Amino acid sequence: EPEVTQTPSHQVTQMGQEVILRCVPISNHLYFYWYRQILGQKVEFLVSFYNNEISEKSEIFDDQFSVERPDGSNFTLKIRSTKLEDSAMYFCASSEAGRGNYGYTFGSGTRLTVV
Amino acid sequence: KNEVEQSPQNLTAQEGEFITINCSYSVGISALHWLQQHPGGGIVSLFMLSSGKKKHGRLIATINIQEKHSSLHITASHPRDSAVYICAVPGSNYKLTFGKGTLLTVNP
Numbered sequence: 001e002p003e004v005t006q007t008p009s010h011q012v013t014q015m016g017q018e019v020i021l022r023c024v025p026i027s028n029h030l031y032f033y034w035y036r037q038i039l040g041q042k043v044e045f046l047v048s049f050y051n052n053e054i055s056e057k058s059e060i061f062d063d064q065f066s067v068e069r070p071d072g073s074n075f076t077l078k079i080r081s082t083k084l085e086d087s088a089m090y091f092c093a094s095s096e097a098g099r100g101n102y103g104y105t106f107g108s109g110t111r112l113t114v115v
Numbered sequence: 116k117n118e119v120e121q122s123p124q125n126l127t128a129q130e131g132e133f134i135t136i137n138c139s140y141s142v143g144i145s146a147l148h149w150l151q152q153h154p155g156g157g158i159v160s161l162f163m164l165s166s167g168k169k170k171h172g173r174l175i176a177t178i179n180i181q182e183k184h185s186s187l188h189i190t191a192s193h194p195r196d197s198a199v200y201i202c203a204v205p206g207s208n209y210k211l212t213f214g215k216g217t218l219l220t221v222n223p
Binding site (some may be wrong): 022035042045048050055056102104105106108109111 | 203219
């Protein structure tokens with residue numbers, strides 16, 4: 001069964017540093033997403049990506065965040081200058097939604113710790 | 116914005132018991148997702164349903180679109196069912212709004 005792959009599984013970074021979280025979504029899916037989950041809280045939407053551009057972003061997704069799909073395979077989330085409050089689990093997901101199938105596939109997540 | 120409420124927040128059961136987790140939402144939807152999250156964090160999709168009932172092994176999910184309510188049932192619960200169960204509903208651009216989750220602990 002096709003999978004969404006995320007790397008790394010864990011990342012520790014110093015406050016103020018840039019991090020790039022990587023994802024390989026399911027290639028024939030139409031929508032790609034990043035979500036985050038701060039420890040003990042519910043999963044929150046960050047950004048959706050469709051047709052090679054951002055289709056929607058949340059108020060969390062401010063100027064320090066960016067996404068790219070540079071090569072038609074990888075889907076990256078960049079945090080330019082990390083803050084302590086960026087510590088969370090980040091999930092990538094892809095969906096065939098748009099073809100009448102609302103099924104979702106999640107990656108196993110990247111646990112980001114900002115120190 | 117869709118508000119998603121789950122109950123109970125925590126549930127402890129003995130092995131073999133029948134489990135029910137409830138989810139209600141505020142805005143009409145086309146489909147609802149039930150997800151499972153184990154300690155360590157990975158999210159697995161259990162069901163996506165838009166009407167009626169779906170069954171997969173010992174798990175059953177039902178939805179009542181008119182009442183904006185869904186339930187997840189686990190029959191003959193087992194300690195390996197211990198996890199957080201989350202319902203989520205799609206909105207614009209099919210993004211998901213998540214409930215807070217129900218922490219299920221099944222004791223042997």
